[in-house]
Amino acid sequence: MKRHLGLVCFVGALLLLISIGCTSTPSPSDGGSKEESTPQLPQLVEGDVTQFVNPFIATGGAGFAVGSAHPGPNAPFGLVKVSPDTADKEGINFSHCAGYAYTDEYIVGFSHIHLYGTGVPDYGNLLFMPVASPIASDILSTKVQRSSYKKESEVAQTGYYKVHLDKPNTTVELTASTRTAYHRYTFKDKNTPHNVLIRLDHALPGGNVRDGHIHITSDKTFEGWLHSDGAMSKPGGGFMLYFVAKSKTPFQATTWKDDKIQLKELEQKGPKVGAFLTFPKDQTTVELQVGISMTGLAQAKQNLDKEGNNWDFEAQRQNTKQAWQDLLSRVRIAGGSQDQKTMFYTSLYHSYQMPTILSDTDGSYTGFDKKQHKAQGFTYYTDFSMWDTYRTLHPLLVLLLPKHQNDMVRSLLAMAKEGGYLPRWPLATGYTGTMVGASADIVIADTYIKGVRDFDAEAAYKAMTFLAMNPTPPGAKYGGRRDIEHYASKGYVQANKHSGAASVTMEFAYNDFAIAQMAKAMGKTKDVETYMKRSENYKHVWDDKMKFFRAKNADGTWFNDEFKDTVWTKDYVEGTAWQYLFFVPHDMDGLSTLFGGKDALLKRLDEFFELSFNEYEARERKLGLKKYYWHGNEPDLHVATMYILLGKPSLGQKWVRWIMDTRYENSPKGLAGNDDAGTLSAWYAFNAMGLYPIPGRDLYLITSPIFTRTQMTIEGKTIEIHALGASDKTKYVKKAWLNGKELPNLWLKHTELLKDGNVLRLELSDTP
Template sequence: MSRWLGWTALLLLGLGFSACSDRNSNPSADGEATDGDTDGDEETAPSDGDETDGDEESEPSDGDETPERMVDLVNPFIGTGGLGYSVGSGLPGALAPFGLVKVSPDTEKETGAPPFYHCSGYHADDTIIDGFSHVHIYGAGAADLGNIRFMPILGPITPDKTRPMNYRSPFQKTNEYAKPGWYAVTLDATGTTAELTATEHAAHHRYTFSAEPADGRGYLLIDLDEGVPSTRVTDGGIAVDAEARTVEGWVLSSGDFSGRYGGMPIYFAARFNRPFDHWGTWAGSHETLNDGAPVQSGDILGAYLGFDLGDGEPVEAQVGVSYVSIDNARENREAEMPEWDFDGARAATEAAWEDELSVVRFEGGAHDQRVIMATALYHAFIHPDIFSDVNGEYVGFDRQTHTAEGEAYYNTFSLWDTYRTLHPLMTLLKPERTRDMMTSLVKMAEQGGWLPRWPMGLGDSGSMIGTSADVAIADAYVKGVADFDVDTAFAKIEAAASGPAGHYGDRGGIEEYMTLGYVADDKQGGSVAKTMEYGVDDSAIANLARALGETEKADYYAERSKNYRHLWYADEQFFFPRNSDGSWITDLSLDSWEEPYTEGTAWQYIWLAPHDMRGLLGLFGSQESMTAKLTTFFEEGKREAEGGTVFALDAPAYYWHGNEPDIHAAYLFLQGGRPDLTQKWVEWISNALYSTAPDGLAGNDDCGTLSAWYVFSSLGFYPIAGSDVYLVGKPLFPHAEAALAGGTLTVEAPDVSPENIYVQGVTLDGAPLDVPWFFHRDIAQGATLHFDMGPEPSEWGKIGPDQGPPSP
């Protein structure tokens, strides 16, 4: 849940929002057409929610039906709701896999749109649509983008109608639909049906007006001044060419991420299927309309386009978007939408989604589980997103235009979150995209000087802590994704790991970390969190160095990855901050956020050593002691989650699946010799903290992080990020297949059920797997992982205190 906002204040602003407890208030994305036979061209009514509200156990599949299409299982409304710290920041709009364009509604309530609830522009509890904008970030904890807003209204046009408060429209959830690559809604204010579809770089709008306005015209407003809450537009330009039926322009947009480096220009080029019967622009204010004025610049900028509705035909717009130039935006649109064919564009994007999602197939399980799994894959394939245009051009961190040769340039890396689950999932399922993503990170470092921490747009936002790009790069390389400039990557990694600090993507407190073995609290904020994150980063560097044949460096970083142990306060069994003179700071609340623990509590940071599980066990002194503490952590976390109210005004103190530092913690029971508790708690998380409802995520998905956790855990294993090790959990489905680059990974668990959650035995390609971990190389060329399941814990996978997954 990476963000750096005033959390409590933002949550207080959001108290006017109700929790998404009425889980039937939002439609199912797949409607009633979930049998795989729909051709995608018919709009079906949404379901009444009974199938997807997550409150009742749906019937398991026997696996003999016609295989379901993945796109028919996906519900884009999952994660679009939530209250307080459980807000998902999802968006239901139309987008292609990893697409630059994400055209989606921006919404609010009568009481407004608190930024924290509208980081993606949308919240499931909202009842008003402000308009449809073209660029968004999915699942983040900070608000940015939401630019280039379109909104249909009825004539006659007046200056007041161009004001956002006046052109917005209420809508009904029963008239709102979404599937991969398509969104539709009816606007109550005008009776207009809006439909959206998208390709990677372009959006196609279709507006069907049902009312008969007094002047016979329907209008489309293009408002360049608006964005999601917290986004500011400080400059721009617009040009209308009525003869060519085009509107083109740009904005300089500055949000919670892009504002940190001065904002970013966004360009668009739109064309329309019908002539403008009446048109004009506004600039500087909404006081005056400039009929027939083709060009404007500045802020508070927009255009109004009037269309004669006499023939009853819809008004359509195709909009190309680019971060390079208007010419590129036009080229993007022309390349991807050469014809006026909304249904064809929608079908093509739906087919692209089916192809991407079908990398994993699964059978059996409950219907809701299949919906959650397909949607988790869908959400995992949104970010990082393509930033380069169809001609390969992109603007780099040096603000110069470059050309990506032979690959796409990606952006929007929520690395403090995504390194843990999303990037390992990309490495496993999408190695070619992973290569391009790693190349993109290297290009950012070459063009900007350093590897970024949270890159978005033209620079690094600096959000969060650590040098998490190290982990993503190491994870890719040690698992065989080697076709990128790893030598430059390693040099840039070492530069930040060695200090000094003071640049973007740096390690604050690195000097003390290197000399004292920890980040000193009197020198640097977030001292405990940084020490522990640096340990994870160093372990990944050690693994990367070893794979590169740099043995001495590997040994050095491996030893340094254990620095976190210097903050272990044995008397209390917590990690506590220390000053530069070695003194301890122990007068801290253990169950609330304190400054040394970035976005977490002392309880949650106990477990941030997945790279050194045996070392962590050593600090506890025994498996029993570690297991007891971890059990308390989960039992109290379960109590908090079931209570619910804690999420409204205060973050959970114990296990919090909606945040990142502890999301691996259920797998640490393996080191305590209790794989049955890993299985128990993974089962609980999967069932209790995920659902098909709008509040079906436990917090911000953080660009797919929580979704990737679900995918891994449903397959029965989980990555130690930055290494080639997978930890064994329990599978969710009787049969699943993942199409890897080297062959098919098959996961079999024929007896798994809500009762049979405990692993009795595991084989890998027919050979017994006696320890609860394996290596990427064991499955990279395809393999069969078979689980025997039963209703009671077994002896399988129990290890002694001297055993454990390998550390660097």
């Protein structure tokens, strides 16, 4: 996207747009107006919208601006995310949480499972790599195994990846279905060996394969399993990964163990095992299909049998592309630049990477009790980065893919039933305890109050309130709510016992608000009062003298004597005092009172964004931590939209556009930080359409759309947003009409928006 650093364009005259309205004339009681004529609407993009997806966005960046995306193919929410793992010249793969960095010179191999957009690495297991040298133990050295490649040979599209490896002079092509990977290797040199290295010991940094087993079952098939744990999955005992693979053509197999070649053995077991597959030199094209499961070998074979095909790589590539087309085309847009269209559809693409489908084709999955279960009537998901995703991603899924979101909630409830507790950050088949708060409360409540309710609400409510009321045992893997006794009795988490206590207290208050909203929707009146009172506990960590939230000790004294408002301290979780200053999304009135009134809060918001703008312009600490607004992290993602609730929408629209223009671009360094499982992408998708959620409330704020027309198709309903004239300059929404009736404020309810045939018409201007 073209970057615009100016904040406000005071150029041009006020542009009054023509009403669109509905086809019937509103009555005087509507309070709205209807134009006599309807202008011709902009033409929506037609046909293939996957052409606007650039999987290389967010695969680059440096320092804290690493996007952590992978360019390899996968089906929507697919378990298989087969993608290159890379390293630099020195063999270092720092910040390769998804295995890949755009600027790296070498490809180490192609592993089958990856996380998307995270700030901590895990997965990167079961690596394949074509090699064109004689079988020898030195190949098992990463620096020998790896190959350089030319960037111009690299292609990434929805459902397809291609690259040419220099050293083996081999072109690699990949595609994938939900649980099966498809490899096609074309060896260019007939005079060199055509070998494929299989490594069961490979994992991303921080990962460790504890055990593994590979068995060559015929001259065309092999299978096995591995037990791995990574930086996040280790607390939950790691995970088992099973695979069954087949080749289109016969091969000769050689196994290896502990870096030693085992010429006569067809089976190996241990933490460092694998194989070489050798193909005839006149066999220039090699095709492999690999079925994956975290349940068992039988399920991996079943997944391969049901998702594999008759060796038609191109057909599978098109099938996966069509699966993406089916989801992405549910939103069609008009207007905007080519880069903005690309950012939008890539944002949707990245929003549909995680959570990950874990259940097999027959519904089997390994539960958090490490036993086999079956998902009856739903798809079971894992890999929920909820401290991040509750803010934007899950609200986007509630809006655009409610059935998927419903299954995700059912998956969380299955984890609670089988593991005993709702998770914080579930990965693979276990708890990680990563991050803070009880974000599942917000995810579940937000889903329920917006009418997506095909799950056991009573079981959900019981699981939510159990963690809210009961202490977490020491060393518990599920995380829970730490120091909940003190929080419940005194209103805050003790800083002398727990790091990040100010942030955790504020998260708990928001969690309690979500429970209160769930209780209200379920008719639990008494509980509403209890949890609404607790939702005000953020006030207990407000320092009225300093006008910041601060961590507090058990005796009521402030934790940090030398208070610093622009550096990360133990008061907060991944943020500064400024970045947490406005983290009360659920209670704008209460926050205003702390500041001394709405005007005082607005003044502080103005100061925050002016400081943020100056920091950005000066490029201070470009690769490091930010002092003020930091779009590369989560706590202040909502802050620009606060202006709308406070009655100053033009300021909110100004800063939302500034963020969109300066923190997103159509390039490998296209995000301001880790996408965190689609959190930043979902933020862009919402605001590009002109909407923004308040998780836990049935509201969308109207921000500043960049498209002149947006059409959403949601479970048979068609909803349109018309913002005629929207452009880089014309970004200020003056008025809004829903079906011809003027809205009193620039927000509306989910239930109001989500009616078939609805038209939300926005009047925009190029002046505030």
